[in-house]
Amino acid sequence: xxxxKGKTTMRLKNTIIAIFLALLxxxxxxxxxxxxxSLNLMPVPKSVMLGSGKFRLTPSFAVAAKKDVGKRLxxxxxxxxxxxxxxTGLFFLQDFVTSRSNPDSASMLIDCRRKGxxxxxxxxxxxxxxxxxxxxxxxxxxxxxxxxxxxxLQLLSIDDEGYYLPAVTINDEPxxxxxxxxxxxxxxxxxxEVIKRNLDGMAALKMNVFHWHLSDDQGVRxxxxxxxxxxxxxxxxxxxxxxxxxxxxxxxxxxxxxVIPEFDLPGHSTAWFAAFPGLASAPGPYxxxxxxGIFDPTFNPTIxxxxxxLDRFLGEMAFLFPDEYxxxxxxxxxxxxWSANKQIQAFMKKHRIADNHALQAYFNNRLLKxxxxxxxxMIGWDEILHPQMPTTIVIQSWRGPKGLFEAARRGYxxxxxxxxxxxxxxxxxxxxxxxxxxxxxxxxxxAKKNILGGEATSWAELVTPETIDxxxxxxxxxxxxxxxxxxxxxxxxxxxxxxxxxxxRLEELGLTHAKNYDMMLRRLTNxxxxxxxxxxxxxxxxxxxxxxxSQGVTYTQFSPLTRAVDAARPESKTARLFGKLVDRFVKxxxxxxxxxxxxxxxxxxxxxxxxxxxxxxxxxLWEMATMSKDLADISAIALxxxxxxxxxxxxxxxxxxxxxxxxxxxxxxxxQAELMVVxxxxxxxxxxxxx
Ligand code: ACM
Numbered sequence: 001x002x003x004x005k006g007k008t009t010m011r012l013k014n015t016i017i018a019i020f021l022a023l024l025x026x027x028x029x030x031x032x033x034x035x036x037x038s039l040n041l042m043p044v045p046k047s048v049m050l051g052s053g054k055f056r057l058t059p060s061f062a063v064a065a066k067k068d069v070g071k072r073l074x075x076x077x078x079x080x081x082x083x084x085x086x087x088t089g090l091f092f093l094q095d096f097v098t099s100r101s102n103p104d105s106a107s108m109l110i111d112c113r114r115k116g117x118x119x120x121x122x123x124x125x126x127x128x129x130x131x132x133x134x135x136x137x138x139x140x141x142x143x144x145x146x147x148x149x150x151x152x153l154q155l156l157s158i159d160d161e162g163y164y165l166p167a168v169t170i171n172d173e174p175x176x177x178x179x180x181x182x183x184x185x186x187x188x189x190x191x192x193e194v195i196k197r198n199l200d201g202m203a204a205l206k207m208n209v210f211h212w213h214l215s216d217d218q219g220v221r222x223x224x225x226x227x228x229x230x231x232x233x234x235x236x237x238x239x240x241x242x243x244x245x246x247x248x249x250x251x252x253x254x255x256x257x258x259v260i261p262e263f264d265l266p267g268h269s270t271a272w273f274a275a276f277p278g279l280a281s282a283p284g285p286y287x288x289x290x291x292x293g294i295f296d297p298t299f300n301p302t303i304x305x306x307x308x309x310l311d312r313f314l315g316e317m318a319f320l321f322p323d324e325y326x327x328x329x330x331x332x333x334x335x336x337x338w339s340a341n342k343q344i345q346a347f348m349k350k351h352r353i354a355d356n357h358a359l360q361a362y363f364n365n366r367l368l369k370x371x372x373x374x375x376x377x378m379i380g381w382d383e384i385l386h387p388q389m390p391t392t393i394v395i396q397s398w399r400g401p402k403g404l405f406e407a408a409r410r411g412y413x414x415x416x417x418x419x420x421x422x423x424x425x426x427x428x429x430x431x432x433x434x435x436x437x438x439x440x441x442x443x444x445x446x447a448k449k450n451i452l453g454g455e456a457t458s459w460a461e462l463v464t465p466e467t468i469d470x471x472x473x474x475x476x477x478x479x480x481x482x483x484x485x486x487x488x489x490x491x492x493x494x495x496x497x498x499x500x501x502x503x504x505r506l507e508e509l510g511l512t513h514a515k516n517y518d519m520m521l522r523r524l525t526n527x528x529x530x531x532x533x534x535x536x537x538x539x540x541x542x543x544x545x546x547x548x549x550s551q552g553v554t555y556t557q558f559s560p561l562t563r564a565v566d567a568a569r570p571e572s573k574t575a576r577l578f579g580k581l582v583d584r585f586v587k588x589x590x591x592x593x594x595x596x597x598x599x600x601x602x603x604x605x606x607x608x609x610x611x612x613x614x615x616x617x618x619x620x621l622w623e624m625a626t627m628s629k630d631l632a633d634i635s636a637i638a639l640x641x642x643x644x645x646x647x648x649x650x651x652x653x654x655x656x657x658x659x660x661x662x663x664x665x666x667x668x669x670x671x672q673a674e675l676m677v678v679x680x681x682x683x684x685x686x687x688x689x690x691x
Pocket of ligand 1: 381
């Protein structure tokens with residue numbers, strides 16, 4: 001039948017109107033639309049559609065679940081209720097969310113089909129629909145609901161009438177199954193409290209793997225009932241009892257986070273030999289290592305005593321830790337003890353083991369048998385990749401993304417940590433743009449499936465319980481977004497905008513990254529006024545990568561980590577924003593930017609005069625005196641440059657050269673920190689010279 005022309009036009013018109021209306025009501029993904037851009041969601045969900053209207057939070061806000069899938073869901077719902085109450089000051093009538101909470105009268109309904117298993121690959125998807133009259137959270141598992149609660153908390157907004165949740169429909173699921181944070185508790189021990197608050201931070205960012213680096217040269221941190229000498233002689237008394245470990249495991253399980261213990265073998269193992277020297281590859285005695293680096297002591301892979309010990313110890317740990325994976329380390333074995341040991345050399349000859357890497361593969365295969373016997377799968381750092389290792393092991397790539405792709409190509413499951421070393425004090429932007437599976441990846445579709453995700457790594461040579469949160473957060477939130485959100489979510493400015501909000505929200509979980517700053521500054525000034533010191537430390541950062549170890553300072557496990565460099569943030573927000581201002585001004589020559597730039601420069605120029613006396617009276621700050629003066633001097637230069645640009649007077653080349661030389665010197669580290677506004681000022685000076 002031929003359609004009648006009039007009807008077709010009519011139908012077409014209706015379709016166009018319908019599409020137009022649909023666009024008006026729903027709009028597109030978060031990162032591109034204005035209305036949605038005001039949301040502060042991190043990680044960005046897979047799909048966000050704004051609705052119209054607002055759900056008002058009132059004391060009668062009440063939460064219930066349609067189906068009882070277990071206490072984890074109720075506990076998380078109750079925590080959500082408390083956090084909403086604490087933020088808003090609203091006295092909710094509901095105390096706890098329980099199986100007795102009535103779904104018919106609830107303003108927020110959770111529709112969750114089953115209890116999830118905290119294992120690799122579990123469904124964590126959820127959808128959240130908010131209308132003016134109702135909040136509905138639905139998911140396959142309670143783990144999905146937990147992720148949804150965090151999104152809901154991030155949606156809380158404020159207007160003239162009070163607190164509300166914007167009408168929205170969110171459908172969300174993670175891009176990667178493995179979204180981890182490794183915390184090293186060997187170099188500096190971290191209490192259960194530190195671990196718990198970081199687990200809360202992880203949960204807030206939808207991360208799901210806590211990799212617990214429990215042993216290294218500087219300490220073995222678990223209680224062993226089979227080998228009590230381990231905690232007695234290898235930990236300085238800083239270890240977790242098995243009861244404490246169970247407490248952490250339960251806490252993580254309650255937040256949908258897997259816990260993977262790492263025992264770093266066969267290298268990075270000096271501490272073990274303080275109790276068991278006979279297992280090392282050279283005669284003892286041994287003491288716990290106090291310095292940082294790569295050391296020689298290594299398990300002897302050629303004696304049966306090693307495997308008898310590891311069988312019993314790992315058996316005990318396999319029973320304690322429920323996750324199907326156990327991390328055996330495997331990194332940075334320098335092989336020196338192996339090469340120098342005649343008995344080991346003879347063993348290699350007899351068994352036709354070609355080199356130390358092959359000997360480590362032999363060791364790893366023996367370990368694999370032990371782990372398999374105890375029901376565990378093996379994961380290790382990328383050094384464990386060897387043709388003799390089966391593809392059932394998981395490779396954690398840290399030396400470069402190449403190792404990740406190589407492993408994936410060869411059929412191994414792999415995770416990426418290279419580029420996520422937060423102890424290297426790099427920017428959130430750097431980590432954010434690092435992708436386990438970049439858009440231009442040349443891997444086959446099959447190989448891509450082997451890439452499970454990644455982990456941020458918090459190595460602990462230069463952190464204490466007081467500073468560790470500030471080295472993890474907020475930058476790890478940007479990494480968490482990389483692991484969860486669609487790969488095309490890469491707007492750096494928007495990431496920073498949201499990171500600020502998330503950073504402040506993380507404090508409600510007890511994280512100390514922000515609040516310890518003032519406390520550390522007070523200690524530095526001996527409780528004098530901290531305003532001038534803060535102005536200064538706000539624009540410095542610790543030196544990057546491993547430079548702190550190569551500037552004439554030898555750090556040990558007992559070195560103070562309380563200096564200006566430790567108080568300084570890994571990434572200076574003030575310096576980053578100042579850099580952007582200068583960038584904009586140099587391009588647009590706009591008065592608004594110039595005004596802001598001059599305001600900053602004037603404060604910095606006058607700051608040294610205020611700080612000098614405080615530094616003088618605080619010997620711990622003496623190492624910063626030169627840099628504080630530098631900040632004043634270069635700010636004066638920048639003000640001159642700004643005035644020339646403003647008045648259109650071109651600077652003489654000799655002036656430009658002279659000032660650029662001064663600026664180059666101001667880039668030199670002081671007290672192991674760097675002044676982060678120098679490049680922007682160089683840009684101003686060059687612009688004054690007409691460049
Ligand atoms: C490592 O950073 N040595 C794994």
